[in-house]
Amino acid sequence: MTDIDVLVVGAGFAGLYQLHRLRDLGLRTRVIDAASDVGGTWYWNRYPGARCDVESMSYSYSFSPELEQDWTWTEKYPAQPEILAYLQHVADRFDLRRDITFDTSVTAASWADDGWRITTDAGERITSRWLIWATGCLSVPKDPQIDGLDDFGGRVLSTARWPHEGVDVTGERVAVVGTGSSGIQVTPVLAADAAELTVFQRTPSYSFPAFNRPLDADEIAERKATYPQWRDAQRASGFGVPVALPTRSALEVDPAERAATYRERWDSGVLTAVTSAYTDIRTNLEANETAAEFVRERIRETVTDPAVAETLSPRSYPLGTRRPCLDTGFYEAFNADHVHLVDARETPIQRATADGLRTRDGVTEVDTIVLATGFDAVTGALLAVDPVGRDGERLSEHWADGARSYLGLAVAGFPNMFTVTGPSSPNVLSNMVVSIEQHVDWITDAIARCEADGVATMEVEAAAEEAWVTQTAAMVDQTLYPRADSWYLGSNIPGKPRVHLAWVGGIAAYRDVCDAVAADDYRGFTRQRADPHSPSLRTPRPVSA
Ligand code: FAD
Ligand code: N01
Numbered sequence: 001m002t003d004i005d006v007l008v009v010g011a012g013f014a015g016l017y018q019l020h021r022l023r024d025l026g027l028r029t030r031v032i033d034a035a036s037d038v039g040g041t042w043y044w045n046r047y048p049g050a051r052c053d054v055e056s057m058s059y060s061y062s063f064s065p066e067l068e069q070d071w072t073w074t075e076k077y078p079a080q081p082e083i084l085a086y087l088q089h090v091a092d093r094f095d096l097r098r099d100i101t102f103d104t105s106v107t108a109a110s111w112a113d114d115g116w117r118i119t120t121d122a123g124e125r126i127t128s129r130w131l132i133w134a135t136g137c138l139s140v141p142k143d144p145q146i147d148g149l150d151d152f153g154g155r156v157l158s159t160a161r162w163p164h165e166g167v168d169v170t171g172e173r174v175a176v177v178g179t180g181s182s183g184i185q186v187t188p189v190l191a192a193d194a195a196e197l198t199v200f201q202r203t204p205s206y207s208f209p210a211f212n213r214p215l216d217a218d219e220i221a222e223r224k225a226t227y228p229q230w231r232d233a234q235r236a237s238g239f240g241v242p243v244a245l246p247t248r249s250a251l252e253v254d255p256a257e258r259a260a261t262y263r264e265r266w267d268s269g270v271l272t273a274v275t276s277a278y279t280d281i282r283t284n285l286e287a288n289e290t291a292a293e294f295v296r297e298r299i300r301e302t303v304t305d306p307a308v309a310e311t312l313s314p315r316s317y318p319l320g321t322r323r324p325c326l327d328t329g330f331y332e333a334f335n336a337d338h339v340h341l342v343d344a345r346e347t348p349i350q351r352a353t354a355d356g357l358r359t360r361d362g363v364t365e366v367d368t369i370v371l372a373t374g375f376d377a378v379t380g381a382l383l384a385v386d387p388v389g390r391d392g393e394r395l396s397e398h399w400a401d402g403a404r405s406y407l408g409l410a411v412a413g414f415p416n417m418f419t420v421t422g423p424s425s426p427n428v429l430s431n432m433v434v435s436i437e438q439h440v441d442w443i444t445d446a447i448a449r450c451e452a453d454g455v456a457t458m459e460v461e462a463a464a465e466e467a468w469v470t471q472t473a474a475m476v477d478q479t480l481y482p483r484a485d486s487w488y489l490g491s492n493i494p495g496k497p498r499v500h501l502a503w504v505g506g507i508a509a510y511r512d513v514c515d516a517v518a519a520d521d522y523r524g525f526t527r528q529r530a531d532p533h534s535p536s537l538r539t540p541r542p543v544s545a
Pocket of ligand 1: 009010011012013014015032033034035039040041042043045050051052053054059104105106107134135136137138139182381384385420421430431432433436
């Protein structure tokens with residue numbers, strides 16, 4: 001039995017920074033990851049075209065000014081190998097690997113009054129006073145639910161588990177299933193080599209052009225000189241990406257001015273620019289439709305076949321209520337004769353056969369099937385382990401009606417356990433590196449305070465959790481998000497309760513709430529000293545979002 005102070009599960013952006021911070025406290029900390037190296041998302045998702053859609057100099061750590069100065073990004077939107085190299089550099093620079101165990105999965109965790117008992121698939125048993133899930137919001141690929149994939153005679157690849165040695169599809173017939181961010185990124189790159197490429201699209205995405213390019217020396221120097229101010233602007237923004245804040249309704253400006261505004265923001269190549277152009281795009285259907293139609297016009301302008309353009313145009317849900325995409329040449333790819341689009345809403349994939357994918361129109365024969373079919377978001381990695389909390393309650397039982405948490409950081413009945421970017425925190429509705437740093441800092445400070453105060457257990461009160469769940473759900477109800485079936489709501493996973501998985505109020509307001517909770521002696525938590533006869537440290541005032 002290994003005995004440590006803190007176990008961190010996951011060695012992506014979150015786990016690496018969490019380890020670095022906990023070392024400063026002098027706590028015996030261990031990180032475990034199923035992967036063979038650091039990187040998390042950027043270790044696993046190696047498909048051609050994979051890159052971030054937040055600019056490199058924003059999608060990076062802010063905690064070390066020296067790191068900011070020494071690391072130089074090459075592109076506005078770096079590709080997966082560059083982001084992975086960055087995280088490998090961070091691991092080496094801060095000497096993190098010596099406390100990380102790779103190729104190992106945490107398979108079970110249960111609370112035992114004085115700490116957590118954890119088991120790994122290597123058969124190791126670990127006792128840890130604190131348990132931190134840095135397991136990622138998009139780390140468990142969704143089962144594609146296509147019958148017969150085992151019967152298929154060719155290759156089946158998943159964007160989320162792309163082979164490390166790469167894949168050459170030159171001269172092949174390829175099917176891509178799925179048109180979320182992964183499918184939209186991989187399609188044009190595979191199209192460049194494949195003999196025939198068929199994209200099976202069930203729900204079209206709204207996608208914006210990245211206008212990706214190499215960074216020039218002047219803009220790098222300018223950002224390096226002003227990083228502190230830039231980071232402040234990120235933290236003060238809605239999503240961790242500074243964009244000009246709207247002051248007017250989309251409905252109070254004339255159509256020509258509105259079109260010019262949308263065009264200017266479209267040309268910026270910033271994912272959130274168009275959706276942030278007016279105050280009410282996320283809350284008012286009519287306002288939203290002005291922006292949605294602007295995007296559809298761009299699709300019609302780009303795709304030469306009007307029928308294909310129409311199939312690619314989202315009409316069944318408002319702009320921004322499902323994750324929008326940033327692409328390089330996605331719509332343009334359909335102008336090539338060898339690239340085909342199947343409307344898999346109209347003609348669903350019935351099953352895979354030995355030769356390809358069958359719809360009611362027949363079998364599309366292919367050599368390779370690429371599954372870009374998404375993830376069991378936010379809760380998937382946690383429920384895969386399904387920790388057992390106080391009184392033997394499983395997380396899956398606690399979440400039977402949907403994920404519940406306090407601040408997205410902790411769960412009632414699960415003492416000394418934290419979730420980095422857990423449900424109902426800004427997580428996937430933000431530049432996640434900004435949100436990860438904020439969570440890691442908050443968790444580290446909370447543990448440090450407990451250690452200083454002689455607190456042995458820190459646990460969310462059920463009433464605080466309930467209040468948070470109620471308040472965050474009410475905020476979602478004021479937006480257009482519930483109008484779409486999306487992975488934000490768990491709709492992509494059969495049987496997953498329909499609960500919005502992210503805080504929708506913007507990262508600056510969220511940070512204020514978290515800071516206020518900490519400043520108010522961790523309001524909403526009970527903190528119990530090791531001596532059972534000493535009074536618990538409790539601040540039972542109501543929380544407010
Ligand atoms: P992850 O990077 O997902 O790391 C979690 C780690 O936990 C994984 O390595 C996994 O193996 C490990 N793990 C999970 N369960 C267990 C277990 N039981 N035992 C052991 N190990 C376990 N976000 C943005 O803000 N901007 C972007 O541009 C962006 N682009 C993305 C592109 C892709 C292709 C994907 C899939 C996601 C993207 N994201 C983006 C979201 C991205 O996941 C986060 O930005 C960030 O990388 C998450 O870091 P993390 O450390 O929280 O989790
Ligand atoms: O997954 P998705 P993703 N038959 O869930 C379809 C981040 N990310 O990996 O919607 C046919 O968005 C499914 O159709 P439908 C980002 O946060 C970022 O692409 O269920 N189709 C959908 O079209 C992103 O949002 C980047 O109707 C099937 C698609 O598969 C998140 O990760 C890049 C199907 C899945 O889309 C997830 O993106 C990549 C079936 N049986 C990822 N099953 C950046 O650019 C599923 N689908 C930064």
